[in-house]
Amino acid sequence: MNWYSGLESFVRVDEPLAERTTFAIGGRAAFFVEPTTEAEFAAGYAAAMRSRLPVFILGGGSNLLVSDKGVPGVVICTTKMTDKSMPAQSHSSFSSHAAGSLVQLSPESPAPSAAPSA
Numbered sequence: 102m103n104w105y106s107g108l109e110s111f112v113r114v115d116e117p118l119a120e121r122t123t124f125a126i127g128g129r130a131a132f133f134v135e136p137t138t139e140a141e142f143a144a145g146y147a148a149a150m151r152s153r154l155p156v157f158i159l160g161g162g163s164n165l166l167v168s169d170k171g172v173p174g175v176v177i178c179t180t181k182m183t184d185k186s187m188p189a190q191s192h193s194s195f196s197s198h199a200a201g202s203l204v205q206l207s208p209e210s211p212a213p214s215a216a217p218s219a
Contacts, residue, residue, distance in 0.1 A: 104132075104152035108145055111135050118167045121159065121178065127167025130176035137181050149175040 105112040116133030119125050132154070134145035149156050155174030159165070 104148055104154065105134075105145070108134070108141075108148060111137065111141050112145065116176070118159075118172065118176065122162035122165045122167060124164075124166060126169070128169045128171030130172045132175045134175055134177040135181055136177065136179070137183055139182070142177065142179070142182065145175070145177055149177075 111134060113133045113135070114131070116130045118127045118130055118133075132149075134142075134149075136142040136145055146156060157172055157174065157176050159176050159178045159180075161180060
């Protein structure tokens with residue numbers, strides 16, 4: 102039995118990552134999770150945590166350099182999620198929003214200032 106038993110519909114093994122970054126370079130992910138819903142995201146993340154695997158969350162891949170050696174552990178890619186909002190759970194310490202700006206991610210961030218007028 103593997104760590105992703107029951108999640109095979111959205112987990113792949115030895116997945117190339119170069120095509121998922123804007124620089125188009127890099128190795129492979131040992132495990133690649135591509136959820137389409139919040140429930141799939143949560144299931145993949147929880148299964149990886151139970152197995153004590155390192156997890157990297159991948160959005161659109163902008164300005165991301167991946168080592169040619171690849172990524173050990175689990176890469177969870179959020180680009181196919183239909184609901185791109187992931188509220189913090191009671192056992193979590195963060196809230197993640199795929200494709201959100203840093204201002205949107207941090208409730209403590211000041212409102213963006215207007216561009217200076219010329």
